[in-house]
């Protein structure tokens with residue numbers, strides 16, 4: 001075990017800390033997901049390398065959130081294989097799934113905080129109960145994370161006493177407290193009042209810039225996607241129709257559907 005258990009997340013490579021995986025962290029091969037006779041993901045292939053930030057864009061209903069839900073094992077694929085850090089997710093024993101899930105943090109559109117716990121306890125709960133971290137170490141890490149998301153002075157409050165943007169920043173800190181290798185972000189600003197969106201995105205930009213965490217992000221915030229992404233995947237009807245660096249996708253899209261989508265949202 002690393003001696004650096006207090007670090008809230010890993011800095012860019014070169015900073016001492018828990019060894020992180022390198023190379024490919026997530027791989028989907030020929031993944032198909034159907035709901036009834038509706039094929040939502042259609043023989044999908046893609047991979048995400050450790051430390052990279054990949055953003056999924058595309059029209060509503062094209063299957064983006066379904067991918068994140070598969071990775072969280074909230075859904076099972078009908079066909080194909082999904083591996084995280086070299087471990088196959090389906091089939092896997094409950095114990096294997098628990099171990100893989102520890103590597104994955106997720107932030108949802110809804111914040112899903114525990115309403116009766118303080119902000120601090122929301123962040124320390126899982127590290128103590130799931131990772132077996134001492135309460136003191138978990139609190140120290142939570143305080144560092146709260147500083148990072150700009151909420152130090154709110155640590156004793158209940159979520160209901162915070163704005164939606166503040167609650168979402170707590171949810172981000174809570175996900176990072178488990179020190180996941182990959183952060184899944186599912187339209188994390190969609191439920192927020194417009195004036196609260198920028199604060200949350202700034203926190204995520206900072207995390208993307210200053211840590212080595214891998215990010216897989218579903219967003220309708222195209223400027224944010226352009227800023228943080230190493231690679232953008234354009235989805236349509238359960239398939240990736242175009243993929244590339246953000247400069248290419250946003251400035252010189254090749255596919256008509258990408259052009260149509262971007263002209264509607266930009």
Ligand SMILES: Nc1ncnc2c1ncn2[C@@H]1O[C@H](COP(=O)(O)OP(=O)(O)OP(=O)(O)O)[C@@H](O)[C@H]1O
Pocket residue numbers: 035040058059060061062063064065066067218
């Ligand atoms: N549990 C479910 N049962 C039946 N259909 C579902 C279920 N979950 C998702 N779907 C359908 O699968 C399709 C893809 O949904 P998904 O949420 O992955 O799309 P999305 O690209 O993330 O869309 P959005 O941008 O609107 O969130 C949609 O047509 C949706 O209605």
